[in-house]
Amino acid sequence: MDSPPLPPAKFRVPPRLALCPSCQQHVLxxxxxxxxxxxxxxxxxxARAEAAQRLQAMSDRLQALVPREGMDLPGRSxxxxxxxxxxxxxxxxxxxxxxxxxxxxxRVSLPGAYVYDRCAEALQRSRVRGMAVExxxxxxxxxSWLLNSQAPSPVLQKWLGTSLRDAWRALVPLVEGGPEAWLxxxxxxxxxxxxxxxxxxxxxxxxxxVAKVLALLAPETVPLMDDAxxxxxxxxxxxxxxxxxxxxxxxxxxxxxDAFTRAVVDALDPLRALCKTHPFVLLEPAQALDRLLxxxxxxxxxxxxxxxxx
Amino acid sequence: xxxxxSTQKIPPRHVEGDDFQECRPVYxxxxxxxxxxxxxHHCGSRAGKARPRELTTEECLDVIRQLARLGTREVTIxxxxxxxxxxxxxxxxxxxxxxxxxxxxxxxxxxxxxxxxVAAQAGLQGVSVSLDGLEVVHDxxxxxxGSFTAAMTALERCRAAGMVVSVNTQIHRKSMPxxxxxxxxxxxxxxxxxxxxxxxxMGRAVDNPEVLLQPYxxxxxxxxxxxxxxxxxxxxxxxxxxxxxxxxGPYERLWRGGESGEAHWTGCNAGQHTIGLEADGTxxxxxxxxxxxxxxxxxxxxxxxxxxxxxxxxxxxRDRTVNDLWGHCRTCYYADVCRAGCSWTTHVLFGKxxxxxxxxxxxxxxxxxxxxxxxxxxADAPGTPFDxxxxxxxxxxxxxxxxxxxxxxLPAAVA
Numbered sequence: 001m002d003s004p005p006l007p008p009a010k011f012r013v014p015p016r017l018a019l020c021p022s023c024q025q026h027v028l029x030x031x032x033x034x035x036x037x038x039x040x041x042x043x044x045x046x047a048r049a050e051a052a053q054r055l056q057a058m059s060d061r062l063q064a065l066v067p068r069e070g071m072d073l074p075g076r077s078x079x080x081x082x083x084x085x086x087x088x089x090x091x092x093x094x095x096x097x098x099x100x101x102x103x104x105x106x107r108v109s110l111p112g113a114y115v116y117d118r119c120a121e122a123l124q125r126s127r128v129r130g131m132a133v134e135x136x137x138x139x140x141x142x143x144s145w146l147l148n149s150q151a152p153s154p155v156l157q158k159w160l161g162t163s164l165r166d167a168w169r170a171l172v173p174l175v176e177g178g179p180e181a182w183l184x185x186x187x188x189x190x191x192x193x194x195x196x197x198x199x200x201x202x203x204x205x206x207x208x209x210v211a212k213v214l215a216l217l218a219p220e221t222v223p224l225m226d227d228a229x230x231x232x233x234x235x236x237x238x239x240x241x242x243x244x245x246x247x248x249x250x251x252x253x254x255x256x257x258d259a260f261t262r263a264v265v266d267a268l269d270p271l272r273a274l275c276k277t278h279p280f281v282l283l284e285p286a287q288a289l290d291r292l293l294x295x296x297x298x299x300x301x302x303x304x305x306x307x308x309x310x
Numbered sequence: 311x312x313x314x315x316s317t318q319k320i321p322p323r324h325v326e327g328d329d330f331q332e333c334r335p336v337y338x339x340x341x342x343x344x345x346x347x348x349x350x351h352h353c354g355s356r357a358g359k360a361r362p363r364e365l366t367t368e369e370c371l372d373v374i375r376q377l378a379r380l381g382t383r384e385v386t387i388x389x390x391x392x393x394x395x396x397x398x399x400x401x402x403x404x405x406x407x408x409x410x411x412x413x414x415x416x417x418x419x420x421x422x423x424x425x426x427x428v429a430a431q432a433g434l435q436g437v438s439v440s441l442d443g444l445e446v447v448h449d450x451x452x453x454x455x456g457s458f459t460a461a462m463t464a465l466e467r468c469r470a471a472g473m474v475v476s477v478n479t480q481i482h483r484k485s486m487p488x489x490x491x492x493x494x495x496x497x498x499x500x501x502x503x504x505x506x507x508x509x510x511x512m513g514r515a516v517d518n519p520e521v522l523l524q525p526y527x528x529x530x531x532x533x534x535x536x537x538x539x540x541x542x543x544x545x546x547x548x549x550x551x552x553x554x555x556x557x558x559g560p561y562e563r564l565w566r567g568g569e570s571g572e573a574h575w576t577g578c579n580a581g582q583h584t585i586g587l588e589a590d591g592t593x594x595x596x597x598x599x600x601x602x603x604x605x606x607x608x609x610x611x612x613x614x615x616x617x618x619x620x621x622x623x624x625x626x627x628r629d630r631t632v633n634d635l636w637g638h639c640r641t642c643y644y645a646d647v648c649r650a651g652c653s654w655t656t657h658v659l660f661g662k663x664x665x666x667x668x669x670x671x672x673x674x675x676x677x678x679x680x681x682x683x684x685x686x687x688x689a690d691a692p693g694t695p696f697d698x699x700x701x702x703x704x705x706x707x708x709x710x711x712x713x714x715x716x717x718x719x720l721p722a723a724v725a
Binding site for chain 1: 330331332333532533536537540558559560561562563564571572574576577582628643644646647674678
C-alpha cells in the first residue's frame with residue numbers, strides 16, 4: 001500500500017440555526033421573518049430576555065391588583081402540570097404549541113384581555129343562571145371593544161334592534177355547547193349559522209367583529225378570529241400587516257369554526273391541563289387554544305410592546 | 311462488561327466542533343459479509359451470497375486498527391447478516407479492544423442463544439433488530455415466513471443478555487399504517503430505541519417500486535411520526551429518525567433538537583462523520599451509497615486514511631455548496647444548511663444528489679401552492695448489489711387523482 005502525502009484540511013462547521021419564538025421552527029441567523037409562520041424576527045435575543053422579565057413583572061402586578069389566586073379557582077389542581085408542548089394539526093400548517101402556560105400568562109397580563117376574559121367568565125355564569133341571550137348580548141357588545149372590535153356604537157345599537165337581535169338569538173344557540181357539539185351539527189344548521197353571521201355583517205362589519213361578541217357568549221366554541229388567526233389556521237386570507245386589518249368575512253366563518261373546533265378536540269387533554277393551571281381567569285379549552293393562536297399568529301410580534309405595558 | 315453506549319453522557323456518534331473541522335469518521339458501518347439468511351424485497355445490497363473476495367480475518371483486524379487511528383468511536387457491524395461470518399466475535403472483541411463501541415444491526419432470523427452469548431462475551435453492546443411491519447407484512451417483505459417471530463425472539467435474547475436492544479424499521483407503503491401498532495410491540499419487547507427510515511429506491515426496492523412511499527405521503531406520515539415520538543418518549547422508547555427523515559419543518563426540533571431544542575439537521579453525513587465499508591474492502595462515505603459511484607478505493611490498495619482524506623468519492627459532501635444543488639433544493643430557504651438531505655435517497659432516484667423530494671418542509675411549501683410531487687420509475691436497475699434504476703419527478707396539483715395503489719389508509723386514531 002503506497003499512499004501519497006495527505007493534504008492538511010479544516011472543514012466547514014455548519015451554521016447553527018435559531019428557533020422562531022412564534023412557531024418554534026428553525027430559522028437562519030439574520031432572517032427578518034420566519035419562513036414557516038411569517039412572524040417578524042427583528043427582536044434581538046437580549047430584548048426577548050428582557051421582555052420575559054417584564055412579562056413576569058406584569059404578572060406580579062396583576063396578581064397584586066387582582067386578589068385572585070389561581071389555585072383557589074374552581075377545578076384547579078395542585079397536581080396539574082401544564083404541558084411543555086403539544087401538536088395541533090391545522091389545515092394551513094402543523095402547529096407545534098410550545099410554552100403554552102407562559103403564552104397564556106403573557107396574554108392575560110394585557111389589561112384589555114384580562115377584563116375581556118373576566119367578562120366572558122361572568123357571562124358564562126349568567127347563562128348558567130338562566131339569563132336570556134339578548135340580556136347577555138347587551139353586556140357582551142361593549143365588552144367586545146376591549147379587544148378592538150371595529151363595530152361602532154351605531155352598529156351595536158342596530159344589533160340590539162328587533163331584526164338583528166333575532167339573528168343573534170338564533171345564532172347563539174347554534175354555536176353553544178362546545179367544539180364537539182359544533183362538529184356534530186347537521187349541515188343545514190351550520191349553513192343557517194353562516195347566514196346569520198352574513199346578516200350581521202351586512203353593513204360592512206367583518207367576521208372578527210361578530211366573533212368578538214360570540215366568543216363572549218359561547219366561549220366554549222367560538223374563537224376571536226382576528227385575520228392573523230384566520231390566516232394562521234386556514235390560510236384562506238393573507239397574513240395581515242396590521243392587527244386591525246380585516247379581510248376575513250362571513251364566508252370564512254365555517255372554515256374557521258370547523259378547523260378551530262377540530263383542533264380543540266384534537267388537543268383536548270393538553271388544553272385542559274393548561275386551563276387547570278392558568279391563574280387569574282377560568283378558561284375553557286377552546287379559549288386556551290384561541291389565546292395561544294392569537295399569541296403565535298400575532299402576539300409574538302408585540303413582545304417588545306408587551307414588555308412596555310408594566 | 312464495559313459501560314454501554316446508551317449510558318454514556320455523550321453518545322459516540324455525537325458530533326462536536328472538532329469533529330466537523332477535522333472531518334472525523336466517528337461512526338463506521340461495516341458490512342462484514344454479504345451472506346444473508348433473508349430475501350428482503352427492499353434490500354439495497356441484494357444480499358444473499360457472500361461477496362467473491364471478502365476480507366480475511368487478518369485484513370479485518372488491520373481495518374479495525376486503522377479505524378481507531380482515524381478517530382472512529384463506534385462501529386456497527388451489518389451484513390448480509392454479520393453473525394453468518396465465522397469470525398464475527400473475533401472482530402467484535404478487536405473493535406472493543408481498540409477502544410471503540412460495537413453494535414450490530416440484524417434481521418435476527420438465526421441469532422441463536424449461543425450466538426448471542428458469544429457476541430455478548432466478546433463485548434457487543436447493542437443490537438438493533440429490523441422490524442418492517444407486523445407479522446404478515448414483515449414476513450412478506452423479508453421474504454421468509456417466520457422471520458417476524460424470529461426477530462422478536464432475537465430481541466428478547468439480546469435483552470436477556472444485557473445488551474441495549476433497539477429496533478429499526480423501514481417505512482414503506484405497507485408498514486406505514488402499521489407503525490402505531492408496531493410501536494406497541496416494540497415497547498412490549500423492551501426496546502429502548504427505534505430507528506426509522508424511509509425505504510429507498512435501491513436494489514430490490516427498484517424491482518418492487520410499489521412499496522416505496524411517494525414524497526406527498528410525508529404530509530400524513532410526519533404528523534403521525536411526531537405523535538408516535540411523543541407517545542414513545544413518555545413510555546421510555548426514543549424514536550430516532552434516520553438520515554432520510556426530514557428536513558426542518560415543525561417536527562425538526564422534536565426529534566433532532568436535543569435538550570435545548572435548537573440542534574438540527576446539518577447535512578448529509580456521508581464522508582464527513584460516517585464511513586461505510588463493504589465486505590471486500592471497498593470504502594464509501596456511507597454504507598448505503600451505490601458502489602459504482604461512491605467507492606473511494608479498497609483497503610487492499612490504499613490505506614483507510616488515504617481513502618478517507620483524499621478521494622473525491624468520500625469528500626463530496628465536505629465540498630458541497632448550494633451551487634451543487636438543483637431543483638427546489640437549490641432555492642430552498644434551508645439550502646445552505648440542509649444541502650438537499652440524504653445523498654443516497656436522491657442519487658438512486660435521479661442519478662445524482664442535490665434535489666430531494668422526500669422533504670417535509672418542501673412538501674408543506676408545495677402544498678401552500680396547491681402542488682405535490684410524485685416519483686415515477688422509468689428505468690429498471692441492472693440487478694447487482696447497491697444498484698439503482700431511474701425515476702422521474704412529476705409535479706402536479708395537490709388534488710389530482712391519486713393513482714391506484716398509492717392510497718395509504720391510516721388507523722383512525724392517528725389519521
